[in-house]
Amino acid sequence: MIENFEKPIYVTRPLLPPLENFTNRIEDVWKSQWITNNGQQHQILEKKLQNYLKVNNLSLINNGTIALQIALKALDLKGEVITTPFTFAATPHAISWNGLKPVFCDIDSETLNIDANKIEDLITEETSAILAVHVFGTPCDVEKIEKIAEKHDLKVIYDGAHAFGTEIDGTSIGNYGDMTMYSFHATKLFNTIEGGALVCNNIKLKEKIERLKNFGIKSKEEVVEVGTNGKMNEFQAAMGLEVLKEVEKERKKRKIIKDVYYNELDYIDGITFIPENEKVKSSQQYLVIRINKENFGLSRDEVYEKLKEYNVFSRKYFYPLCSNYPCYSDLKSSKKRKLAVANRVVNEVLSLPFYGDLGKIEVKKISKIIRSL
Ligand SMILES: Cc1ncc(COP(=O)(O)O)c(C=O)c1O
Numbered sequence: 001m002i003e004n005f006e007k008p009i010y011v012t013r014p015l016l017p018p019l020e021n022f023t024n025r026i027e028d029v030w031k032s033q034w035i036t037n038n039g040q041q042h043q044i045l046e047k048k049l050q051n052y053l054k055v056n057n058l059s060l061i062n063n064g065t066i067a068l069q070i071a072l073k074a075l076d077l078k079g080e081v082i083t084t085p086f087t088f089a090a091t092p093h094a095i096s097w098n099g100l101k102p103v104f105c106d107i108d109s110e111t112l113n114i115d116a117n118k119i120e121d122l123i124t125e126e127t128s129a130i131l132a133v134h135v136f137g138t139p140c141d142v143e144k145i146e147k148i149a150e151k152h153d154l155k156v157i158y159d160g161a162h163a164f165g166t167e168i169d170g171t172s173i174g175n176y177g178d179m180t181m182y183s184f185h186a187t188k189l190f191n192t193i194e195g196g197a198l199v200c201n202n203i204k205l206k207e208k209i210e211r212l213k214n215f216g217i218k219s220k221e222e223v224v225e226v227g228t229n230g231k232m233n234e235f236q237a238a239m240g241l242e243v244l245k246e247v248e249k250e251r252k253k254r255k256i257i258k259d260v261y262y263n264e265l266d267y268i269d270g271i272t273f274i275p276e277n278e279k280v281k282s283s284q285q286y287l288v289i290r291i292n293k294e295n296f297g298l299s300r301d302e303v304y305e306k307l308k309e310y311n312v313f314s315r316k317y318f319y320p321l322c323s324n325y326p327c328y329s330d331l332k333s334s335k336k337r338k339l340a341v342a343n344r345v346v347n348e349v350l351s352l353p354f355y356g357d358l359g360k361i362e363v364k365k366i367s368k369i370i371r372s373l
Pocket residue numbers: 063064065066087088090091133159161162183184185194195196
């Protein structure tokens with residue numbers, strides 16, 4: 001018999017720096033009397049992240065969702081935006097919130113990212129952009145997407161909420177497309193409590209992003225466009241500077257944990273991991289398995305419920321599918337038969353507990369519970 005965990009094991013845990021480091025930095029903020037609006041912590045973090053992520057033109061934003069909204073606005077999009085239904089609510093919501101129409105495209109059954117082979121069929125006269133998501137940090141088919149965008153004169157925005165530090169052959173994921181959004185929410189590998197960033201490929205665009213995140217203000221007496229409040233404050237930036245020091249250590253710890261999960265579960269009939277590509281440096285954001293009921297014997301939902309009985313809280317990430325939300329289900333592109341892969345996958349995916357301080361013993365026990373089912 002396997003004993004329950006005494007304390008709950010959650011799917012993730014925020015990466016917290018030593019408290020003293022954070023409070024020292026907050027003392028600096030106090031002394032400066034400058035707590036938001038491009039303060040000193042903000043300026044340092046922006047530069048450090050630009051170097052760390054190997055990108056140009058990075059703008060810090062107060063969260064990933066507002067960053068997406070600003071991205072769509074900055075590119076002056078109209079009409080329809082092709083996107084994936086297998087993502088967090090923020091992706092299609094940012095499109096709708098900007099007065100644009102999301103058009104859902106089915107996903108690739110291996111990578112779980114937008115199926116680049118199905119994008120062209122969805123392009124109409126109204127299409128102005130593709131908003132693709134690097135789901136669980138796995139890069140999209142960036143080359144194919146770029147070719148399609150060039151051919152049809154579309155903008156490309158990547159939702160890189162899960163892809164902090166992901167690289168393809170040494171090239172940062174942030175260097176693809178017209179813009180990439182990062183989320184620095186507490187659940188992400190790198191966090192600023194709440195926060196995010198936009199990376200773009202030219203300085204003019206960055207200037208526009210900087211205006212849009214500051215109410216459209218150009219100078220003290222000029223407000224030149226409809227902006228919003230997307231500013232990151234000094235407490236968020238201070239947190240980010242301290243968390244950044246911990247990120248590589250955390251990534252290494254997660255890699256070890258991932259290897260334990262692979263050793264314990266990879267040979268089980270009906271359980272598969274998202275394939276990894278040798279050329280890709282993983283963000284180590286999530287540890288995701290797929291459960292095939294016929295081969296495993298239990299469905300994803302049954303495994304999820306059983307794990308709870310043992311005090312293990314996994315997550316059905318991303319369930320329900322965005323195209324099945326009441327606000328999107330009436331769209332022509334939301335029809336289930338057109339999104340067959342996404343509608344199947346959304347019932348198979350389970351995100352397991354994954355964070356640096358999760359011990360090997362715990363991982364082995366979680367795996368043993370799953371095997372015992
Ligand atoms: C794929 C994806 N896009 C966007 C977001 C939104 O980011 P934020 O929580 O920083 O607003 C998330 C957050 O979890 C996400 O997972």
